[in-house]
Amino acid sequence: MANILDVATPNNLEYQFFPVSSGSVQFKVRAPHDAHIALTMGPQELDPMYEIFIGGWGNTKSVIRRNRTKPDKVEINTPEILNGGEFRGFWVRWDSGVVSAGREGESIPFISWADPDPFPISFVGVCTGWGASGTWKIEDGAEFDTVDKLEYKFGPVAAGSLEFDFLGPHNCHICLAPAPAEVDPIYEIILGGWENSKSVIRHCRQKPDKVTVPTPGIMNANEPRKFLIEWRCGTIAVRDGKTGQVLMEWTDPAPFPITHFGIRTGWGAQGQWRIVHFYKAGEQQPLQPPPAAAPLYNNPPGYPSAPPMGGGGAGVWVTASSGQVPPGAVVGGNDCSGEPLYVARAQHESNAIIPGKLVASHGCAYIPWGGQEHGKAEYQVLVGGPNNWVPTNGSNIPPGAFPGGESEDGEPLFIGRVRHEGSITTGKVQQSHGVCYISFAGQELGFPDYEILMS
Template identity: 55%
Template sequence: MATIDLETEDKLEYNFYPVTSGSLTFKIRAPHDAHVALTSGPAESDPMYEIFIGGWNNTKSVIRKNRTKPDVAEAETPDVLNGEEFRGFWIRWSGGTIEAGHEGDSSPFLSYTDPEPAAIGYFGLCTGWGASGTWKVDGRDDLETPDALEYKYHPVLAGGLDIQIRSPHNCHVALTSDKQETDPMYELILGGWENTASAIRYRREKPDKVHVSTPHLLHAQEPRRLLIEWNNGHITARVTSRQHPIFLEWHDPNPIGISYFGVRTAWGATGKWRVKSYDPRDGLSGSAQPSAPSAPAPSGGGSGAVCWVPAKSGEVPPTAVQGGQDNGEPLYVARAPHEGALIPGKLVASHGVAYVAWGGAEHGKEEYEVLCDCACSWVPASGGQVPEGAVPGGQTEDGEPLFVGRVEHNGSLTVGKVQSSHSVLYIPYGGEELGFSDYEVLVVQ
């Protein structure tokens, strides 16, 4: 998602955008009534969640479900907004829990856990009740760090960091309990010692808890992607995605609480960072999940017991896997690249294209790949879950794995993409991208 600069009028009309993770950070300048909607599609619909910040003449904030009262969460927030200056906030969602907090604070001022979680694929922004607003939504702009041993701190929203970094050497990541260096704290030294080694350090003390050789881990001109995760004292780092092995790992027998992360560069190095939080339990951003297979490379080819065969213009290879039907016509499991992503979808031979869902719309592709020679079955799942043995169908433009799924809709059994970070299956249908929280996943037998 690119950074969004938006002016909203006093209209209570949402402007919708696709979500790219399980969290949203933004700044808003408004006197009161900044509203954020979380929905499955790019329009108001049930189910949906709304977070009202600075409502009731800037005296309180609430979470509302399905546009009905009573509100499911409420907090007194006097003067939380200001019409003359920007105020920063974050919203995060995972496993049915929705939270909202102030920029720089790791604890929420609003929280609600839905016993019947809804799929979230889009967010909407608006102002009303006499207020207009100016929004700046974080699109993971570059964060620059100088050649100085000074951390820039940010609140953690989950137990993982998806980092893209351009730097020649010596990129440091701190994990702390406060918005400053704390004792104890963890530090990951990436590409240190002139880009030859990496380490995990505890309490800023030597010897390092872990010290490994990592020649050429970083690059000054090319972004390198790293995933850092922590859970109950178990800290890991890996390169690019979950198909790559862990290169740093340490378990603290006396874990500390982690509420903030800091980044810095030093010893002659500067850096440009893009950092996104994700929850490893939800399979975001390519994090490790023992039950799920690795995503295939965009160049195609087989993955274990499956094979993707290039085709075009409605061609159906002899051993193509049928995934559904529409008005009696077979729909085959296919995939195609779009906007830097590789997306599983449906091949409709009579149309001469494969359809994939992206950015709220259905996109037809004359060139595509078809799943063939697969001994597979369909397994029910929901809420972004991916069963063991699920067939990987591609990846998002950010590297998150996408899996092959299907759902019945309006008499059609349609193939699409399971995107765990959105807790939903998306299908291309009728020109739109539609989200469903209950679906089936294709699994290798």
């Protein structure tokens, strides 16, 4: 069975997003009209963004739109392309800036457009509206039946949670990893192991297990069982999917970014899975940073430090790359999905050092400069530093503000943060401009009211 996501879209034009790992998606939709598909960089309705409207305007035509603006890039007549009483199959593809859609079983698209300024696509959203509700079956091509073989099959994660149904007698294995491969670091969760008698959380495939709990009869070969796994600020929580009860929980003192999940069965067991890793725009995950994560804000004893660049206050800037989060990294806020954002900075334009944000799951830090968001695979993270934020505005830099870098002209830059579109995003404060700049959805945005980091 392929990983088919069953999605119901009410008549409200609100996209539900899920991650994609290739350049296409196949789906079936049952709706009388107005099946909308969004292609985005993140799991929210923000520019840059492609939209494909199938069967709009009373099921008479279809269009491709960019950044929710008119005129539409392409418009064609497609009378009766959708049907409210039966599923119709379609595919959407994107390759080198060419966005196209076609009918199931047809290789030639019925609509296509080449974007001269394309952007990377990581998420697909679906919705219906204008009087239409819809039912979708979305297939991303990954196989999620597991045979009796201890070999993980991987898929991407959208945010800090994974919900699934499992049908099998025992030995339901899930891993959380920074890549689609069974390499360290890795978390492993074994549910119904040891002949369906106990469950464990394991780190880097090493014993002793971090958590062991008795769970007799937790799996059933004749009845699917639902579970929810959440991760936030280093805490891994496993919940019963029906009651929400925490079955196991463990906090890693040195967490790593999680970008993929893996599933497998073994020791005489086969399994059938239904994975849910999509969610509605703006939806927040329920797990909150626990008190046990507080040591992450302190510089661990003996941790190798880098000399401060730009000086000022406690804490050091530690060089990292590719989404690495050094122990003791200062959490400055959270992304729209609830993922922690760390205080980071990176070099730009040869001599500028620009404060920004580290998004571990993206494998890079982002800095705002020149009206755009710039991704940096190499960056520095504030470790063991202050986490005291004071409200201010304009060019009012309070005494004791923590310096975080300098502009290409040598002007000191401070570290600020703002609340925007469900996030708390860190960026740079440039006194001569009177604003805090953040990088967000590919853009540099300026805000006159912000919080500033104090030494």
